[in-house]
Amino acid sequence: MISLRKTCFAVASAFALTMAVEAAPAAAQVDSHGHEMCNPITNITPQNPIHSLNGNLVLQQSSYPCPVAEAPAPAPAPAPAAPQTYTVYFDFDRSNIRADAEPVLRQALEAAQAGNQNFALTGHTDTVGSAEYNMGLSLRRAESVQNWLEQRGVPANATSVAGRGFSEPAVPTGPQVREQRNRRVEIILQ
Structure with missing residues (x-):
């Protein structure tokens, strides 16, 4: 009888424990x-x-x-944002800013002012003319954009200017070929 009583008590205890677990x-x-x-x-x-x-x-x-919940791994550092690039085009053998370049230049200016960034200005030409002449023309185009920016409040030390002549064409052509897309200044916000 004692054995039966212990068994009943053990079953009742197990039942009570099960109920306690659920409740x-x-x-x-x-x-x-x-x-x-x-x-x-x-x-x-x-x-x-x-x-x-x-x-x-x-x-x-x-x-x-x-088990102790591990702290989540730190999020990887965000990749640096790709630099914003703008392109303005020039007439054949000219370095003056065209009317259709104004909206593009204004967009670049607004983007730079919003992020307090610097400008890298790189001038290019098509393949008509000598390498020496086109190097000078590409530099004059970049300086023309720099002057436009300075007239709108961008300090000269916020711009860098370079000329590439016809060494980095947007559209590969043979020598002495007029190509509008190669006569350009690339504006990169850094």
Whole structure:
């Protein structure tokens, strides 16, 4: 009879523990050293604790420290933004700013003012004429854009100017070929 009584008590205790597991409010289960403990066999976790009749948390022998959630890896640094590029075109053998260049130059100016950036101005030509002449013409085109920017408040030290002549065509052509897309200044905001 004693054996039967112990068995009934054990079954009743197991039933009560099961009910307590399902009905228990979320609370951290802490051992005597202040560590959260988990038990995978009876599903005892800090979110699903078992309380004794006197309200204390019950720790099973197979309880172990709960896994500590690792801090998420820091997000990778954002890639540097691609530089903004604008292109203005020039008439054959000219370095003056055309009317159709004004809107493009204004966009570049507004973008630079919003981000307090510097301008890299690189002039280019088509392949008509000598390399020496075209190098000078490409530089004059870049300086023309620099002057336009300075007249609108951009300090000279916020611009760099370079000429490439016909060495870096936008559209590859043979020698002595007029090509509008090669007669340009590329404006790069840095």
